[in-house]
Amino acid sequence: MGAGEEDAAAAWEKVEAKEERIMVSVRVRPLNGRESGDSSDWECISPTTVMFRSTVPDRAMFPTAYTYDRVFGPNCSTRQVYEEGAKEVALSVVSGINSSIFAYGQTSSGKTYTMTGITEYSVMDIYDYIEKHPEREFMLKFSAIEIYNEAVRDLLSHDTTPLRLLDDPEKGTTVEKLTEETLRDKDHLRDLLGMCEAQREIGETALNEASSRSHQILRLTIESSVKQYLGRGKSSTLVSCVNFVDLAGSERASQTASAGMRLKEGSHINRSLLTLGKVVRQLRFVWFVFF
């Protein structure tokens, strides 16, 4: 086995050793200017437990505690959330393991804020790993889509025509004609991330002046081979990808004061999140997933 294959085998052993391959963390953001007069209903009482105590007087007597793999309170930085909640998952891509990190939550809860930081830190660590492994040849590719009002759009193209989803028996679901950029360096990736941010559909609601109105999926694919064996017929190439998913937030029309276009967007967002919830619930009962 070459160095890369050993890394991959070690990473797989680590994954196999864990009973759970899904990690769920909760981040409670600080109250903002609009909410600062209120007291928070949520309190992080340990690194894994968050407690909900309703401010409605009759219900305040019955707090409920929820336990997750990790809970981050309002004073935790995005760096800490990344280091303790996402780094291991993001970096498994360099060892040939596919992974996804996604943020799910109510509108204005801090999903985009958190995912932007996590993506940035992951990119820095992935390039750092590449620099420390000159014995391997790496090729990085990047693609980005948003799902807006149930239509899929390429965020690396100025063409707004919706793209078709195709079911490939080997590759699974793919997006037809999606741009995939081969990255020159991390500055190139930063430029592309900036382009995605600029292209993404956002709009103002009563709860968030820059609310994401679409689901965004950024995909980084990494191919790597041992340089020594390249072209000698002995080399094997590791190919894997990491997805950074920033979902649009669930919302109540009464709270976001949505009407017209915003209301239509909100109903698409809520419906797709409801479907995602159903899929996750069903997965609890499925032992094998066939592709």
Ligand SMILES: Nc1ncnc2c1ncn2[C@@H]1O[C@H](COP(=O)(O)OP(=O)(O)OP(=O)(O)O)[C@@H](O)[C@H]1O
């Ligand atoms: N941990 C945090 N610390 C400080 N400010 C935060 C934090 N999390 C979020 N914010 C701020 O709160 C506001 C809402 O955050 P953000 O846009 O990330 O929410 P969201 O969940 O993505 O919302 P939506 O679903 O509407 O797109 C932003 O102004 C953001 O800068």
